[in-house]
Amino acid sequence: MQFLQQLVNGITIGAFYALVALGYTMVYGVLKLINFAHGDLFMWGAYLGLTGLTVALAALGYTTPWAILPVVIFVMTSVALMGVLVERIAYRPLRSAGRLAPVISALGVAFILESLARNVYGASWKTYPQGLTPSGGLVLAGGVRVSLMQIIVLVASFLLMAGLYLFVHRTRVGTAMRAVSLDHDVSRLMGVDVDRIIMIVFLIGPGLGGVAGLIVALYYGSFDFTLGWIFGLKAFIAAILGGIGNIPGAMLGGMLLGIIETLGAGYMSPQWKDVIAYIILILILIFRPTGLLGERVAEKL
Amino acid sequence: MSRKFAPVLLVAILLISLFAGCKKEPETIKIGLEVPLTGDYAYEGQGMEKAVRLLVEQVNEQGGLLGRQVELIVEDDAGDPTQAALVAQRLVDAGVVAVIGAYNSTATEPASEIYNEAGILHITPSSTATRLTQKGFQRFFRVCFLDDRQGLFAAKFMKEVLGAQNIAILHDNSTYAQGLAEHTKRYAEEMGLNVVFFDAINPDDTDFTPILTNIASAAPDAVYFTGYHPQGGLLLKQSGELGLDLQWVMGNACNNPELIQIAGLENAVGTYVTTEPLPKDLDYPEAKEYVAAFEAKYGEPVASVWWLMAAEAFNVIRYAIEQTESTDPAVLAEFLHNEAKDIPGLTGPILGWDEKGDRLGTIHVAYVIDENGNFILNPEQPSP
Incomplete structure (x- = not known):
């Protein structure tokens, strides 16, 4: 029973890692850039969600969970716009500057976004309004509990990931994205507007990241400005583990990291879980340097 | 700096120090407050600052200590040990007589080393880790009780x-x-x-x-x-x-x-x-009076006992300075160790301190x- 309960706990944490990992993977796919600012865009999703909810609840007096819907749209668009802005200001001018400069630029953006959140919202822990999320859940055989929120989180992240996968593989823009991820110059020769495609990637990645921030904050109920750093780092590792640039890989890597960490924490100690998780990570990378699903280059992204 | 400006600067410095020497006002007594104004414990630190500031204002309105105004210098350690060491040095450089802080033991530990070396009276309002008082620091005290x-x-x-x-x-x-x-x-x-x-x-x-x-x-x-x-x-x-x-x-x-x-x-x-009891549950007249003054000034209650403990630390420093008529940290520390008994405290009568600087008694x-x-x-x- 304990094992199954820990599995449920781990899958929930994994779903969050996977959602955030998508943003790393998409940007890496088209730009070969590790967008370290992604974790902080995700954190901004949580803060903007707080602002949105406060305004929605105060102005409209919503008493139903549907108050969340306009907030989701607000968070998604504003974080997506932040993402595009970051690309315009900090990455595009460095597009031909080799690979090191944009990574440092990304770290700079990450620090700016984190300090900005601290200065705007203050350093104390923020709590979401109570009673917005449904409580209750199922008790499965053997006393394993799955809360309604956990089911919602899992379904929502699966739908977002499936939608993204279909978008990339079944639409014209998605095809263009895959082309750009293979070669910028050849894509340009084929008539693909590379800058526009990159902009779309920076709309979708941070947009999803922002929503992930909102979901995490709704689920846990409280957070502070360091949220982006911890989740961002773990999600980045999940993306590498699954094979960076690969959407199903991000999902697999996130789930795997969440479950390994949880079992490590549950069966040994939370003090040891990172040691265990990263030993396994190093082992996987030694035997599969491109990550678990990373080898099919042509199908990347 | 170019050679041309050096004499000009020298004259300027001389002039300024001349005027400074003419000033009749006695020097202020500088008291340091090292608390987390940002970070996880910002809520506590910000309240502690308010709590101490209230007492400082009250003292200054009544003519200060030993006829000198009290100047509170606040530094933010963010609850972080590295930053704590940094701001501790800043307070020492500012020439404080005594320091109140830090909030968490992790920040108090490195800061206490620096205050000890500088020979400053150091009172923590809230750090309860036992080992803080086991280093033989003669000028380190707590107003809270041990873990x-x-x-x-x-x-x-x-x-x-x-x-x-x-x-x-x-x-x-x-x-x-x-x-x-x-x-x-x-x-x-x-x-x-x-x-x-x-x-x-x-x-x-x-x-x-x-x-x-x-x-x-x-x-x-x-x-x-x-x-x-x-x-x-x-x-x-x-x-x-x-x-x-x-x-x-x-x-x-x-x-x-x-x-x-x-x-x-x-x-x-x-x-x-x-x-420790919440401020509102303290049944001493000093506590009730202080809690009322705090609410009147800030329009909010003393929400945390640590805010009150920070005020208590200032209270102890004031008491020691008044009783000894000295601002020498050595004299103050000596007084707290050996002579201070039954100080009328905000958190109940303070029985005194043992040789390590731990407050006697308990109120949990x-x-x-x-x-x-x-x-x-x-x-x-x-x-x-």
């Missing part, structure tokens, strides 16, 4: 009031929380209780369901969490959501209304907190969170 006392109280409370036989203890690896956890474990085992679970969380985590599931499978009669309120709140929330039947008892770092906000009221009800009590989200004094307390 060791709280550990004894917590073990007694779980045994006598909750009737627990098997207990779980959880800390967060910080200096303070680990110390309190280990003292509690030692006293609990001396009293014949079984400690069936003893481990730490990583306070950077957000999800504690793995360890909660683990604690539940050890089936303790009570769980004592010794860490801070952001994690305490998350533990209560996730424990409630997992439907675990755990009786939570929390240490004094969870003595904070934000605990209930983070946990959600339905998950926090029935949780006990071992702590247990609170319980009621259905309205208030911390109320638990009707049942263990034997003294």
Whole structure:
């Protein structure tokens, strides 16, 4: 029973890692850039969600969970716009500057976004309004509990990931994205507007990241400005583990990291879980340097 | 700097120092306050600043100390040991006589080394890690009580009031929380209780369901969490959501209304907190007068006992300066060690300090969170 309960706990944490990992993977796919600012865009999703909810609840007096819907749209668009802005200001001018400069630029953006959140919202822990999320859940055989929120989180992240996968593989823009991820110059020769495609990637990645921030904050109920750093780092590792640039890989890597960490924490100690998780990570990378699903280059992204 | 400007600058400096020498005003007495104004504990630090500032203003309105105005210099250590060392040096350089701070033991520890070396009187309002006073620092004092006392109280409370036989203890690896956890474990085992679970969380985590599931499978009669309120709140929330039947008892770092906000009221009800009494429950005229003055000035209650303890630290410094008519830290420390007895304190009469600088006596009590989200004094307390 304990094992199954820990599995449920781990899958929930994994779903969050996977959602955030998508943003790393998409940007890496088209730009070969590790967008370290992604974790902080995700954190901004949580803060903007707080602002949105406060305004929605105060102005409209919503008493139903549907108050969340306009907030989701607000968070998604504003974080997506932040993402595009970051690309315009900090990455595009460095597009031909080799690979090191944009990574440092990304770290700079990450620090700016984190300090900005601290200065705007203050350093104390923020709590979401109570009673917005449904409580209750199922008790499965053997006393394993799955809360309604956990089911919602899992379904929502699966739908977002499936939608993204279909978008990339079944639409014209998605095809263009895959082309750009293979070669910028050849894509340009084929008539693909590379800058526009990159902009779309920076709309979708941070947009999803922002929503992930909102979901995490709704689920846990409280957070502070360091949220982006911890989740961002773990999600980045999940993306590498699954094979960076690969959407199903991000999902697999996130789930795997969440479950390994949880079992490590549950069966040994939370003090040891990172040691265990990263030993396994190093082992996987030694035997599969491109990550678990990373080898099919042509199908990347 | 070019050679041309050097003489000009020299003359300017001479002139300025000439005017400075002419000033009739006596020099201010500088008191330092080192608290976290940002970071996880910003709520506490900001309240502590308000609490001390109120007393400083009162003193200055009444003509200051020894006829000199008191100047409060506030530095933000963010609860972080590296930054604590940095700002401690800044306070020393500013020429303070005494320092109040820091909030958490992890920040107090490196700062105390610097104050000790500089020979400054250092009083912590809230850092309760036992080892802070075991370094032989002659000018370091506490106005709070030791973790060791709280550990004894917590073990007694779980045994006598909750009737627990098997207990779980959880800390967060910080200096303070680990110390309190280990003292509690030692006293609990001396009293014949079984400690069936003893481990730490990583306070950077957000999800504690793995360890909660683990604690539940050890089936303790009570769980004592010794860490801070952001994690305490998350533990209560996730424990409630997992439907675990755990009786939570929390240490004094969870003595904070934000605990209930983070946990959600339905998950926090029935949780006990071992702590110094809340400001509103203190039955001394000095306490009542101060609490009323604080509310009148800031329009909010003294929400945390640590705010009051910070004010108490200032109160002690003032008392020592008035009694000795000196601002020499050596004289003040000597006075507090050997002569100070029954000081009329905001947190009850201060009996004095032992040779290590630990405050004598104890005032711990247990609170319980009621259905309205208030911390109320638990009707049942263990034997003294």
